[in-house]
Amino acid sequence: MLRFSPFLRRTVSPCALLLVWELISRTRTVDPLLLPPPSVVFAEIGRLLWGGSLLLDLWASLRRILVGFSISVVISVVIGALMARSVLFEDMLDPIIELIRPVSPLAIFPLALLWFGIGDGSKIFLIALSCSFPIILSTYAGVRGIDRSYIRVARSLGANQSEILAHIILKGCLPQLFTGIRVAWGIALIVIIASEMIGGVAGLGYMVLTAQETFRVDRVFAGIVVIGVLGFSTDQAFRALRRRLLPWYQELRE
Amino acid sequence: MTVNAAAAMYASRQTVAGSRQTGGRRILVDRVSLEFAGARGRAPVAVLNDVSYEVKAGSFTCIIGPSGCGKSTLLSIIAGYLAASRGQILTDDVPVSGPSPERLMVFQNTTLFPWYTAAQNVAFGLSLRANRKPRAEAAAIVKQLIGLVGLGDFSDCYPHELSGGMRQRIEIARALAVNPAVLLMDEPFGALDALTRLTMQQELLRIWTETGKTILLVTHDIGEAVVLADEIVVMTPRPASVAEVVKVDLPRPRSRDNSCFTAVAHHLATLLHAAF
Numbered sequence: 001m002l003r004f005s006p007f008l009r010r011t012v013s014p015c016a017l018l019l020v021w022e023l024i025s026r027t028r029t030v031d032p033l034l035l036p037p038p039s040v041v042f043a044e045i046g047r048l049l050w051g052g053s054l055l056l057d058l059w060a061s062l063r064r065i066l067v068g069f070s071i072s073v074v075i076s077v078v079i080g081a082l083m084a085r086s087v088l089f090e091d092m093l094d095p096i097i098e099l100i101r102p103v104s105p106l107a108i109f110p111l112a113l114l115w116f117g118i119g120d121g122s123k124i125f126l127i128a129l130s131c132s133f134p135i136i137l138s139t140y141a142g143v144r145g146i147d148r149s150y151i152r153v154a155r156s157l158g159a160n161q162s163e164i165l166a167h168i169i170l171k172g173c174l175p176q177l178f179t180g181i182r183v184a185w186g187i188a189l190i191v192i193i194a195s196e197m198i199g200g201v202a203g204l205g206y207m208v209l210t211a212q213e214t215f216r217v218d219r220v221f222a223g224i225v226v227i228g229v230l231g232f233s234t235d236q237a238f239r240a241l242r243r244r245l246l247p248w249y250q251e252l253r254e
Numbered sequence: 255m256t257v258n259a260a261a262a263m264y265a266s267r268q269t270v271a272g273s274r275q276t277g278g279r280r281i282l283v284d285r286v287s288l289e290f291a292g293a294r295g296r297a298p299v300a301v302l303n304d305v306s307y308e309v310k311a312g313s314f315t316c317i318i319g320p321s322g323c324g325k326s327t328l329l330s331i332i333a334g335y336l337a338a339s340r341g342q343i344l345t346d347d348v349p350v351s352g353p354s355p356e357r358l359m360v361f362q363n364t365t366l367f368p369w370y371t372a373a374q375n376v377a378f379g380l381s382l383r384a385n386r387k388p389r390a391e392a393a394a395i396v397k398q399l400i401g402l403v404g405l406g407d408f409s410d411c412y413p414h415e416l417s418g419g420m421r422q423r424i425e426i427a428r429a430l431a432v433n434p435a436v437l438l439m440d441e442p443f444g445a446l447d448a449l450t451r452l453t454m455q456q457e458l459l460r461i462w463t464e465t466g467k468t469i470l471l472v473t474h475d476i477g478e479a480v481v482l483a484d485e486i487v488v489m490t491p492r493p494a495s496v497a498e499v500v501k502v503d504l505p506r507p508r509s510r511d512n513s514c515f516t517a518v519a520h521h522l523a524t525l526l527h528a529a530f
Contacts, residue, residue, distance in 0.1 A: 149365045156333065156353040157432055158384030167378070171369040248369050248412040 036218040044222040053207070058226065060202040064120050065188045068127030073181065076132040080139025081169070090140075097136060105130040105191050106198070113199050123195045123203075130191045131184035138180025142173025175249045178242050182235060189231050204230075278468025279346045279356070279435035281309040286331060286341035287493075288324070300493035301327050304341070307487055307496055309436075309470055311346075314462055316479035317472045319489030319497075320526065325472045328494070329438050332470065333359045345436065355385060357436045358429040362444040364421040366413040372424045373409040376400055379432035399427040402461060419450040423457065430465060439471040443478070455481050459506060476522045480515055481508050488525045498525055 018038045024030050025037035032040075048054035083090040105126050112122040146169060154168050196205025204227055211219035242249070288302040301324045309315050317325050330336040332343050334353040343350040345357065366375050373396055379385060380392040387395065400409055403423035405416075413421055422442060429437060442458075443451040455478060462469055473479055479486045486500040500522060504514055 147365070149361070149363075150367060152335070152353075153359075153365045154367075154378070156335075156355065156358060157379040157428070158355040158382045160383065163382055167381075168367070171367070174369070246369070248414065 034217060036221060040218050041221040041225060044218045045225065048219070048222060054222075054226065057202055057204050057207045058230070060206075061192050061196065061204045062230075064123040064203070065127055065185075065192050067120070068124040069131055069185065069188050071124070072128040072131035072184065073135060075128075076135035077139050077177065079132075080136040081143050081173075083136070084140045084143035085169075097133065100129075101133045106194055109195050109198055112195075118199050118201060122199070123192060126195050127188045127191055130187050134180045134183040134187065135177070138176045138183070139173060142176030142180075143169055145176060146172040174246055178238070178246065182238050185234060185238065186231065189227065189234075193227060277435070277466035278312040280311040281332060281436060281468065281470065282344040282347075283307045283309075283328070283332065284342050284344060286328070286338045286343065288327060288331065288336070289339045302331075302338070303493035303495045305489075305495055306341075307499065309468060310484075312466050312468055313484045314459075314469045314482055315471070315485050315487060316483035317470065317487045317489060318474060318476065318479050318522065318526070319494060320491045321474055323489050323492050324494040325489055326440050328489075329359065329440050329470065329472050332436075333357055333438050335359075355379065355432040356434050357438060358432070358434040360422075360425050360429055360437060360439045360442050362441045364413070364418075364425045366421055366424055366428070368413050371410050371412055372405060372416065372420075373400060375413070375424055376427045376431050378428060385432050395431060399430050400424075402430070402464065403427045404457065417450075418446050419454055422446065422454060426458070426461065430461075430467075434467065436468045436470065439469065441472055441474065444473075451475075451478070456507070458482065476519050476526070477510060479522065480504075480518050481510065486522065488522065500525075 021035075022037045022039060025032045025035050036044075045054070079089075079093065083093055108129065109122065109126055112125045116122040116125050150168050150172065151164055154164050159167065192203065193205035193208070196203035197209045200206040204223055208220055208223035208227075211217075211223060283305055286302055286305045287300070289298040289300050292298045305328060317328065319325050327336065331338050332350065334343075334350050334357065350357070366372075367378065370378065376399055377392060377396045380387045380395060386392075397406075397409075400406055403426055405420055405423055405427075408416060408420060413424070416424065425442075426437075443454050446454060458469075459482060471479075471482060480502060483502055486502060488497045488500060489495070490497045500518065502518055504512075504518070508515055
C-alpha cells in the first residue's frame with residue numbers, strides 16, 4: 001500500500017466505508033429507515049443546501065464558535081503567558097483552573113442559559129470557557145519550554161523586555177500554542193452541537209435534534225456528515241496555516 | 255603604540271573589513287575571585303581565586319585548563335552574566351556591570367533562533383531598538399557578514415537545515431552584526447567533528463584578521479589553542495588562577511607538524527599535567 005500516494009491511501013478507507021454502508025442498507029441487512037444509505041443522505045444534504053435551512057444552521061453554529069473561540073484565544077493566551085512568566089499568577093490561577101477544568105461544560109450550560117439567555121450568548125460563553133483550558137495549558141507549556149539560552153542571547157544582543165516578548169517568547173511558544181488551538185477547536189465543535197441540542201433555536205445541533213424528533217433519520221445523518229466534514233476541513237485548514245506560519249517547525253510525520 | 259600608529263592600524267583594518275566593523279577593545283581581568291555559597295551550612299565553594307590577566311586590544315587569546323576548573327565561569331563573568339565575588343573586569347578602563355552587545359558570547363551548542371532563517375538570525379541584533387539601523391543599511395550588513403562567514407547561498411535556510419559547522423558560522427555572523435568589540439567563545443567548536451573543527455579554526459582566524467576583534471576563546475584542545483592564539487592563558491585546577499601565560503610567536507598560518515608548534519604544545523601539555 002505504501003507505494004500509492006498518501007492522498008490515495010487516505011481516500012481509500014472512507015470510500016470503502018461508504019460502500020459497505022450503502023450495501024448494508026440497500027440489501028436491507030439493516031432497516032433503511034434506521035440506517036438510510038449514503039446516497040440518500042447526500043441527496044438530503046443537497047436538498048437542504050439548495051432551498052433548505054442547512055446554510056443558515058451551519059452559519060449559526062459557525063458564528064457562535066468563531067466568536068467564542070476568538071474571545072477565548074485572546075484571553076487564554078494572556079493568562080497562560082502570565083502564568084508561565086510569574087509564579088504569583090501561577091499560584092493564584094492554577095487552583096481555580098484545575099477546579100473548573102474537570103467540570104463538564106454541559107453542567108455549566110444551564111447556568112449559562114440563565115445568565116445569557118437561549119440565544120447566542122449562552123453558547124458563546126460556554127465555548128469561550130471550554131476552549132480556554134487547552135489554550136491556557138498549551139501557552140503555559142510553550143512559554144515555559146523556551147530554552148533560556150535564547151532569552152540570554154537576545155538580551156546580550158541588546159533586546160529589551162518587550163523585544164524579548166515579541167521576538168523570542170511569542171515566536172517560541174507558537175508550535176505548542178498551535179496544538180492547543182487545534183485541540184480547543186475540536187472541543188468547540190463538540191460543545192456547540194451539545195449546547196444547541198439542550199437549548200437552542202438554530203444551528204446544526206438543533207437541526208439534528210429536530211430531525212430526530214420528526215423521525216427524519218436521513219436528515220439526522222445529513223447533520224452528522226456536515227458536522228464531520230466541517231471538523232475535518234477546518235483541521236486541515238489549521239494544518240495548512242501552521243505549515244505557512246511555522247515553516248521551521250516540523251512534526252515527525254506530516 | 256603612538257596615537258598615529260594606532261590610527262593607521264585601525265584604518266587598515268577598516269578597509270579590509272568593510273566600512274563599519276570597529277576593532278577590538280582591551281580587557282583587564284583585575285584580581286577576580288568567585289565563590290559560590292555552600293549548600294546548607296557547608297563551606298563556600300571557591301571557583302576562581304585572584305585571577306588577573308590583560309587581554310590586549312585586537313588580540314587572539316585562548317584560555318586552557320583542566321576541565322571543570324572554572325574557565326567558562328571566568329568567561330561568563332567577562333560577558334557580564336555573572337558577578338565576581340571580588341575584583342572586577344574592565345574593558346578599555348570601563349568596569350563591566352552586566353551583559354552588553356559590546357562583549358558577545360558564542361557557545362558550543364548554537365543558540366540560533368530556530369524560528370528565524372540564517373539571514374533573519376544575523377539581522378536580529380540590528381532590528382533591536384538598542385542598535386537599530388536603517389533597513390537598507392541593515393540588509394547590506396547582513397549580506398556582507400553572511401558572505402564573510404561563507405554562507406551566501408544559505409541565507410534563507412532555517413537552522414535545522416544547516417550543518418553544525420554552518421550553524422556555528424551563522425552564530426558568529428549574528429554576534430558580529432551588532433559590531434561587538436570583544437567576542438567571547440566558550441569551546442565554540444567542541445560539538446563539531448574533527449575535520450569541520452580544523453576548517454572552522456582557519457575560518458575564525460580569517461574572520462579575526464578581517465574584523466580586528468578581540469577574541470577570547472576557551473578550549474580544552476591544546477592544538478586548537480596553539481593554532482589560534484597570540485597568547486595562551488593556562489589555568490590551574492579549582493579554585494582556578496593563572497598558572498602561566500604562554501606567548502605564541504609563530505607566524506600564521508601555523509602548521510601543526512612544525513617543531514616550534516610541537517614544542518609549544520608539549521610545554522602546554524606539561525603545564526596541564528603538572529596541574530592535575
